[in-house]
Amino acid sequence: MTTVATRAGTSSPTGARDARRRRFPTAKSFVAFILLAIAAFTMFPFVWLILTSIRPANTVFSGGFWPTSVSFDAYVKAWNSTDFGLHFANSMWITLVTVIGVVAFASLSGYAFAKLRFPFKNLIYVLLLATLMMPATSLIIPLYLQLKDLGLLNTQAGLIVLYVSSSAPFSMFLMRAFFETLPDELVQAARIDGAGEFEIFWRIMLPLARPGLATVIIFQFLATWNEFIYANTVLQNTDELPLQPVLFGLVGQYQTDWPTLCAGLTMSIVPVVLVYVWMQRQFVAGMTLGAVKN
Amino acid sequence: MTASSSTLSVGARSRPRSGARLWKLQRSERVAGYGFAFPIAVLFAVFVGWPILFAIYLSFTRWSGFGAPQFIGVDNYTRMLSDPVASVAFVNTIVWAISVTVLQTVIPLVVAVLLSRVWNGLSVVVRTLLFIPGIVSFVVSGVLWKLIYDPNLGTLNNLLESIGLGALKQDWLSNPALVLPCILVVSLWGALGMNMLIFFAGIQGVDVSLYEAAQVDGASAWQQFRYVTIPSLRVVTAIVVSLNLMNGFKIFDLIFVMSSGGPNHASEVLGTYLYSLAFGSTSGSIPQLGYGSAFSVVVMLLCGVAVLVQIVLSRRASR
Numbered sequence: 001m002t003t004v005a006t007r008a009g010t011s012s013p014t015g016a017r018d019a020r021r022r023r024f025p026t027a028k029s030f031v032a033f034i035l036l037a038i039a040a041f042t043m044f045p046f047v048w049l050i051l052t053s054i055r056p057a058n059t060v061f062s063g064g065f066w067p068t069s070v071s072f073d074a075y076v077k078a079w080n081s082t083d084f085g086l087h088f089a090n091s092m093w094i095t096l097v098t099v100i101g102v103v104a105f106a107s108l109s110g111y112a113f114a115k116l117r118f119p120f121k122n123l124i125y126v127l128l129l130a131t132l133m134m135p136a137t138s139l140i141i142p143l144y145l146q147l148k149d150l151g152l153l154n155t156q157a158g159l160i161v162l163y164v165s166s167s168a169p170f171s172m173f174l175m176r177a178f179f180e181t182l183p184d185e186l187v188q189a190a191r192i193d194g195a196g197e198f199e200i201f202w203r204i205m206l207p208l209a210r211p212g213l214a215t216v217i218i219f220q221f222l223a224t225w226n227e228f229i230y231a232n233t234v235l236q237n238t239d240e241l242p243l244q245p246v247l248f249g250l251v252g253q254y255q256t257d258w259p260t261l262c263a264g265l266t267m268s269i270v271p272v273v274l275v276y277v278w279m280q281r282q283f284v285a286g287m288t289l290g291a292v293k294n
Numbered sequence: 295m296t297a298s299s300s301t302l303s304v305g306a307r308s309r310p311r312s313g314a315r316l317w318k319l320q321r322s323e324r325v326a327g328y329g330f331a332f333p334i335a336v337l338f339a340v341f342v343g344w345p346i347l348f349a350i351y352l353s354f355t356r357w358s359g360f361g362a363p364q365f366i367g368v369d370n371y372t373r374m375l376s377d378p379v380a381s382v383a384f385v386n387t388i389v390w391a392i393s394v395t396v397l398q399t400v401i402p403l404v405v406a407v408l409l410s411r412v413w414n415g416l417s418v419v420v421r422t423l424l425f426i427p428g429i430v431s432f433v434v435s436g437v438l439w440k441l442i443y444d445p446n447l448g449t450l451n452n453l454l455e456s457i458g459l460g461a462l463k464q465d466w467l468s469n470p471a472l473v474l475p476c477i478l479v480v481s482l483w484g485a486l487g488m489n490m491l492i493f494f495a496g497i498q499g500v501d502v503s504l505y506e507a508a509q510v511d512g513a514s515a516w517q518q519f520r521y522v523t524i525p526s527l528r529v530v531t532a533i534v535v536s537l538n539l540m541n542g543f544k545i546f547d548l549i550f551v552m553s554s555g556g557p558n559h560a561s562e563v564l565g566t567y568l569y570s571l572a573f574g575s576t577s578g579s580i581p582q583l584g585y586g587s588a589f590s591v592v593v594m595l596l597c598g599v600a601v602l603v604q605i606v607l608s609r610r611a612s613r
Binding site (some may be wrong): 104113161 | 320322323324325326327328330331333334335337338340341342343344345346348349352359405408409411412413416417419420422423424425426427429430431432433434435437438439440441442447449483486487515543544546547550551564565568569572573583586587589590591593594597
């Protein structure tokens with residue numbers, strides 16, 4: 001993972017060619033212009049979102065692109081009228097428990113599949129991975145019925161169980177990749193020193209797999225925070241709902257009150273943007289590693 | 295497997311020990327192995343393995359969720375063949391998956407190559423910005439773009455008006471011919487950053503001496519791209535293609551949020567149709583869990599196809 005990060009920092013492979021021509025880099029400037037245009041197109045919806053959220057309510061559909069005056073009324077309204085704090089806390093709670101569960105299951109099993117020898121290991125691993133790409137839509141009907149049978153329908157516990165079981169295999173796959181980069185001799189030496197298997201995992205290997213853990217945590221945080229279809233299906237009781245289904249419901253409710261709608265959307269993406277900015281390096285490195293190892 | 299055999303030989307070499315002791319050590323390792331893998335395996339069996347089998351079973355039944363499912367053989371599948379909405383959903387899913395695979399592979403590749411050719415500082419900033427749409431949820435991006443496409447007040451129409459293209463103004467998501475392309479733009483907007491980064495990492499891994507050799511031979515920028523970059527990225531491209539194909543077959547959230555499969559099923563895909571059959575109140579009051587499950591099975595089969603494509607591509611690419 002460090003290799004990706006450091007490589008990304010070094011100069012481009014065309015460096016040699018550029019050194020040869022000393023004149024004004026016309027081609028490079030042109031490419032830079034295209035890239036800036038693409039970046040502008042990418043960011044435009046977000047700029048528009050934030051500008052709309054701070055417009056005074058009566059100027060939304062008139063006036064130019066840039067608001068002439070700024071008002072944060074929409075944020076207050078979105079927060080109060082939708083019980084935003086409650087749903088935000090629900091999202092936080094559901095995400096937190098899911099992340100802890102996934103990390104626990106994925107690191108234990110990832111370690112077992114990377115470093116321990118036991119019969120049928122590969123068969124079990126392949127079975128777990130085979131349905132990694134099983135889409136939520138194709139399992140939603142049986143899962144709904146199953147939660148109903150277990151009495152977990154309409155409970156956050158039911159939703160969390162679905163999240164953990166559906167996303168743990170991918171994180172296990174990532175953790176296994178990280179554990180495999182650690183030398184076997186570490187395990188071997190610890191065994192000779194008389195350490196138990198769990199002790200070796202917990203005291204020696206897990207601390208060394210910290211970059212892997214960071215990737216799993218951040219990936220799982222984003223995936224859980226953003227999940228919609230399970231949340232929308234499993235929970236019907238409004239008080240239990242996390243943010244995404246609530247945001248979806250806002251569309252009908254605030255059809256003409258765009259500042260409030262936009263303020264709600266903006267507030268909902270604050271945590272993911274913060275996590276992205278804060279742990280960007282681990283995230284990007286982990287994602288590319290995960291994808292390339294695939 | 296190579297890892298485990300080397301562990302064994304290292305242990306045996308560095309420390310001669312009796313067979314009984316080795317056996318005991320291996321036993322504790324086996325016990326730990328099963329113990330560590332057990333929780334995930336149980337969760338998986340109960341909440342992934344069993345539901346898959348249950349969906350397959352349900353697809354051969356008629357059931358509203360009350361009473362017992364009634365076994366009707368392959369009736370759901372034959373019904374699918376004569377259901378016009380089902381064929382629209384099927385064709386849309388295939389067309390969507392293929393368009394997504396092509397666009398979300400080619401465009402990120404080109405952007406990644408461009409990024410590798412500009413000043414590093416600019417490249418870092420652009421990469422960071424391009425990634426942001428990929429971290430917000432489909433609900434947020436769907437709703438946001440729905441506002442942009444809004445026929446009366448949306449920014450897109452305002453923009454067209456202000457640059458003198460007012461004639462193009464329209465109700466984007468209510469136009470059966472435009473609704474899917476419009477949503478495809480949103481999908482591309484969200485996926486560009488991630489796929490670009492995978493390609494970018496791949497480009498950074500290309501041997502610089504290959505480019506130098508190409509320059510010595512007088513290769514143009516295009517020739518370098520065509521004969522050095524592209525062949526060196528075969529493995530990475532195989533990954534991006536199969537990820538896109540799989541995500542393409544899975545499509546649900548964006549369409550559900552932006553058009554709910556409308557207008558009049560014009561943007562219906564298998565995911566949205568099965569959801570409305572099972573949970574939708576608009577499609578009639580009785581949930582059709584059996585018929586819906588038949589679509590679940592079709593989606594599973596399509597994902598199986600995507601996995602096969604991935605295996606074939608990665609074999610060929612790494613050869």
